[in-house]
Amino acid sequence: MFRRMLDSAVILALLTAFLFCVGTAKTRGFYSHFRLDSDVMDLGFHNVLYAGMIWSIVPVVKALTLLVATSFFYSHMVLPAVIDKLRGSFGFRRTYVKWKKRIYGKRKETSIERSAKKNTIRFFLVTLGLVLFIGFLAGVETEGKRQAEEVLAGGHESDLRKIVVNGDSRVLTFLSCGIRNCAAYDSKSGMIIYFDQAKGFSYFKEIKKGGA
Template sequence: MRRSIDGAIFLAGLTAILYTWSTAAYNGYLDVAKLDADMMERSFHQVIYGGLLVSFGPILLLAILSAIALYVYSHALLPSYIDWIRGSVKIKRKVVKVRRFWAGKRNSPPIELRAKSIFSKAALLTLFGVAYIFSLVYFERNGSQKAKDDIETHIKHENKPVQMIKVELNQKIRILKLLKCGTRNCAGIEEGTNEIYYFPSFNSFSYKIENVMPVSN
């Protein structure tokens, strides 16, 4: 029963983190692109999937760097440190003095151990909170940068054909660069005028695919 509860808490926490990361990146994009947040509202599934997409790269990079750091520590630094200590009695005494300076010689009573445990947990939670806040800032900046890049390439007329769509609005075909899609509406910016148009997500639109590689038998 306890494992089920722990698993449910972990899943809820992971969902909340992905939700906030996705929202931070999405709102960063909307803010720079000057898109209306109410018009571009997303569904829960879109938000969670967006969180997976924006966090996959940073999490994978962090895992790789952590693995490299642990490997260097366990296979290089720690063995060298142990060999260095074993090589001299004088060095051993210095290491013991340093440990006693930080940890002290006294045996802590249970009440003191509990207080230290509470401090360690509070410090760990504080560190996690600070890291979480920085992660929100990171993903929001990523979303803002993505919007800047999209607008800049559009203004410079460097849009790729696959980014362009044809949409019928008010009985007129308009060529737009698709920016974002929410649950009910999508947004695109028109070439030439640089005007942003909202249109229902259920509207039909067409786009051109180029450089499709043939499938070999």
């Protein structure tokens, strides 16, 4: 019982770390393109986790779908075909044994050797997983930069808002909000404008009616 709880705690900790890393990579990619100060634009832990969950859903689902499809193809098509071939063909079975001996050798391994090889395989899988994870984070950060480039190019018309801050009304490109501060981009002057949520602000967003 205790071991199951410990395993669940480890899985939960790894999942939390994964979502936090993904959310941070996405946010950093977007912020770095505008040179936004991450200390000023503090999102908060729960917001970073939510962003990580949103941005990891599609890649994770794609990876799991590919894994399930590959596993199904191997277990239901490739493996039964090979086993049937081994059972029905003596020549194929002899060829299989010959190649197996060439790959694994004829020497009988000791328990220490088998344990060392298993550890090597584990280290390889862990290293491969870390490399893939770092590559995934780099891709997420690149996606954040790409979205920032779209904002600069005017690709997100829904981000154009008439923001009222301390009585001053201007049409700005809304970028992001943190726990205390928000940021907007003035395309005319090229300036990044921070404003405090505590002082209050409002914005007007035109909603186009269908058929209008």
